[in-house]
Amino acid sequence: MSLRYLTAGETHGPQLTAIIEGLPSNLKIDFEALNFQLLRRQKGYGRGRRMQIEKDTATIAGGVRHGYTTGAPVALIVENNDWKHWQNIMNIEPIEGSDEEKRRVHRPRPGHADLNGGLKYNLKDLRNVLERSSARETAIRVACGAMARQLLEHFGIKIAGHVIRIGEIEAPPHNLSLDELREVTEQSSVRVVDAETEKKMEAYIDQIKQDGDSIGGIVECIVEGVPVGLGSHVQYDRKLDGRIAQAVMSINAFKGVEIGIGFEAGTIPGSKVHDEILYSEERGYYRATNRLGGFEGGMTNGMPLVVRGVMKPIPTLYKPLQSVDIDTKEAFTAQVERSDACAVPAASVVLESVVAWEVAKAFLEKFGGDSIEEIERNVKSYQEQLENY
Numbered sequence: 001m002s003l004r005y006l007t008a009g010e011t012h013g014p015q016l017t018a019i020i021e022g023l024p025s026n027l028k029i030d031f032e033a034l035n036f037q038l039l040r041r042q043k044g045y046g047r048g049r050r051m052q053i054e055k056d057t058a059t060i061a062g063g064v065r066h067g068y069t070t071g072a073p074v075a076l077i078v079e080n081n082d083w084k085h086w087q088n089i090m091n092i093e094p095i096e097g098s099d100e101e102k103r104r105v106h107r108p109r110p111g112h113a114d115l116n117g118g119l120k121y122n123l124k125d126l127r128n129v130l131e132r133s134s135a136r137e138t139a140i141r142v143a144c145g146a147m148a149r150q151l152l153e154h155f156g157i158k159i160a161g162h163v164i165r166i167g168e169i170e171a172p173p174h175n176l177s178l179d180e181l182r183e184v185t186e187q188s189s190v191r192v193v194d195a196e197t198e199k200k201m202e203a204y205i206d207q208i209k210q211d212g213d214s215i216g217g218i219v220e221c222i223v224e225g226v227p228v229g230l231g232s233h234v235q236y237d238r239k240l241d242g243r244i245a246q247a248v249m250s251i252n253a254f255k256g257v258e259i260g261i262g263f264e265a266g267t268i269p270g271s272k273v274h275d276e277i278l279y280s281e282e283r284g285y286y287r288a289t290n291r292l293g294g295f296e297g298g299m300t301n302g303m304p305l306v307v308r309g310v311m312k313p314i315p316t317l318y319k320p321l322q323s324v325d326i327d328t329k330e331a332f333t334a335q336v337e338r339s340d341a342c343a344v345p346a347a348s349v350v351l352e353s354v355v356a357w358e359v360a361k362a363f364l365e366k367f368g369g370d371s372i373e374e375i376e377r378n379v380k381s382y383q384e385q386l387e388n389y
């Protein structure tokens, strides 16, 4: 059975829920590490009040016993700490009251799912769309990704992520190791590698906020320790770079994805794009460079995976854009409740999480077994095959 998950729940509902199917038994679960990932998603300069209310934690409600997975589906829950204020508005039973009291939404926000979802599902209260399309759902995806990371880490595969651009401000290149990158960016309010860029980005976000606007950016994720041969060249839907691209594009507000040098590959000659193959007793086959970001032919090549995604500016603006009321068909300028000006640092954590998931899924396809011990045997046998090749 391949690894999969589904999520349910609304942004202001009682909880977000996920069921993960396909994790092997006997994986030791680090509960602190799980909640650490949720905390990371909530941090970041430029975020609004909800992040202070939230303080997300995940509860495991199935599939783990005495600290280890049992092989049964894992049920994850992230509660909404602000539920008491939303019980009526989000009640599953019919409630009495005016549109105002029900917080009915009839003014679709540009850049959101509101209008398309209302038309498609024939919903006259656009709250039924926005509640589910909200990026709050990424909290439970980060929780699923945290479980995937624990599986990967058991096999020596590590992930880091960082912000490389917010609007006009670009982070300089760095030569930090993956562990250093993790450490340094964890201390940064905007998840960048150096303090000067951090200051510039903070000031830039302040300015954007003052202007009633919002800003997007570019985030990067690196995965180290990935064995050669995850994914496959033989079928379109088994190409792991393609599957990662889909996962990245599924993150709210992501509008593009790059692997390795990405779009730059279309601007320079082949001799400056492809990575030459080398061999040494110690490392086996490896590449002289890693411009292709760890992928050739839809398969991992043993080099670190490098995945970048671009996030558009948050669509809810304090300086409102024009839209049309679905009741009156009249134009109005969208009024704003409350929103972040920039969620790029948080998006970097979501990127890491979805990439972790796809790599874990491909890892289990290659080495799949019902228990950790069985997978360990499969990994060992493959390593022997590689050594004797």
Ligand SMILES: Cc1cc2nc3c(=O)[nH]c(=O)nc-3n(C[C@H](O)[C@H](O)[C@H](O)COP(=O)(O)O)c2cc1C
Pocket (backbone or CB within 6 Å): 111, 112, 113, 133, 134, 135, 138, 251, 252, 253, 254, 312, 314, 315, 316, 338, 339, 340, 343, 346, 347, 350
């Ligand atoms: C971590 C994160 C936080 C977000 N926060 C907000 C927000 O506070 N306000 C908002 O309007 N959009 C926010 N978004 C973006 C919207 O969820 C997204 O643009 C919207 O659902 C429409 O989807 P699309 O942009 O993928 O088409 C956020 C996205 C992410 C990844």
